[in-house]
Amino acid sequence: ETGVTQSPTHLIKTRGQQVTLRCSSQSGHNTVSWYQQALGQGPQFIFQYYREEENGRGNFPPRFSGLQFPNYSSELNVNALELDDSALYLCASSLGGRPYFGPGTRLLVL
Amino acid sequence: EDQVTQSPEALRLQEGESSSLNCSYTVSGLRGLFWYRQDPGKGPEFLFTLYSAGEEKEKERLKATLTKKESFLHITAPKPEDSATYLCAVRANMDSNYQLIWGAGTKLIIKP
Numbered sequence: 347e348t349g350v351t352q353s354p355t356h357l358i359k360t361r362g363q364q365v366t367l368r369c370s371s372q373s374g375h376n377t378v379s380w381y382q383q384a385l386g387q388g389p390q391f392i393f394q395y396y397r398e399e400e401n402g403r404g405n406f407p408p409r410f411s412g413l414q415f416p417n418y419s420s421e422l423n424v425n426a427l428e429l430d431d432s433a434l435y436l437c438a439s440s441l442g443g444r445p446y447f448g449p450g451t452r453l454l455v456l
Numbered sequence: 457e458d459q460v461t462q463s464p465e466a467l468r469l470q471e472g473e474s475s476s477l478n479c480s481y482t483v484s485g486l487r488g489l490f491w492y493r494q495d496p497g498k499g500p501e502f503l504f505t506l507y508s509a510g511e512e513k514e515k516e517r518l519k520a521t522l523t524k525k526e527s528f529l530h531i532t533a534p535k536p537e538d539s540a541t542y543l544c545a546v547r548a549n550m551d552s553n554y555q556l557i558w559g560a561g562t563k564l565i566i567k568p
Contacts, residue, residue, distance in 0.1 A: 348499070379555070388460075388543055388558030389500070404555055436499050444490060445556070447499035 348372065350439050350448035358454045364425045367451045369437030371418040378420045379445060380412060381436040389436055395420060427455045458483045458548045462559035469534055469566050477529040477562045479544030487547040489527050490556065491520050494541045503529075503542075534566045 349372035359365050371378050377396045381389035391404035395414035409425040418439070424431060432455045438445035461480045469475055481489065488507055492500035504513045506522040513520050517538065519530040529542055541563045545556040 348501075350499075352499075386560070388545070388560045389556075390558070391555035394555070402555060434497070438499075444488075444502055444505050446502065447492075449499045450497070452497065 348446040348448065350437060350446050352435075352437050352448040352451050354451060355449070356452045356454075358456065359427050360456050361427055361429060363427050364423065365427060365453065367422045367424075367435050367437075367453070369420045369422070369439075369448055371420065371437075371439030372446055373418060375418060375439035375441045375446070377440045377442070378414055378418075379438050379440075380420075380422045381438065382406075382431075383434040383436060383450070385433075392422070429455050431455050458546070458557050460544055460546055460557050460559040462542075462544055462562050464562060465560070466563040467565070469531075469564070471535055471566055471568050472533050474530070474532045474534070476531070477542055477564070479527040479529070479559055480525060481527070481544075481546050481557075482525075483546050483548040483557070485548055489522055490545045490547070491527070491529055492543045492545065494543055494561070496541075500543055531564070534564075536566045536568050539564055539566045 351370045353368045379394040380392040383389040394402040398414045411423045414420040434450045436450045437448045459482045463478045491503040494500045504520040509524045521528045541561040543561045545558045
């Protein structure tokens with residue numbers, strides 16, 4: 347157990363809809379990062395938040411956005427869903443060292 | 457361009473048959489190489505972090521080593537419960553981005 351939880355575990359949406367995924371970090375971890383993992387591939391970095399501010403972003407469009415809250419929880423929001431957004435979304439928290447991953451949210455876009 | 461390549465893509469072994477997984481990397485200033493294990497539909501589980509060439513770390517049947525260009529994950533006398541996808545990731549020396557750059561993984565299957 348890493349102490350990182352994510353909700354929901356599974357989600358089905360249709361193209362064009364919006365989705366919010368949630369993550370609860372390990373207590374005291376001030377850094378949270380989000381990754382997208384397509385089937386059979388390694389995770390791709392979406393962005394990272396440190397003390398509630400975004401401080402790093404991968405090659406993802408602006409329709410991917412996030413928030414980090416003072417209670418160590420965070421959100422990933424995706425607008426105008428596309429079929430290619432279907433993937434496992436992973437949240438990871440850290441305190442300057444190695445990331446601790448949650449179990450992920452499996453998103454299917456139809 | 458920073459890049460991580462893992463080989464082989466898949467590996468089938470008999471229980472007890474030792475082998476190695478490879479992770480080759482090209483990064484501008486390595487700030488850590490990470491090995492994770494991932495079971496189907498679950499998040500990656502941390503195994504090791506290596507920081508400098510020559511460093512080695514062990515945990516049960518696993519041993520990770522690091523050179524300036526690649527890392528190996530050696531599996532000694534594996535058991536069926538070692539079956540999983542093994543992922544390698546690197547953190548590069550980039551000022552404004554803290555991402556981990558991942559390989560595609562090696563799917564390991566241990567047959568009883």
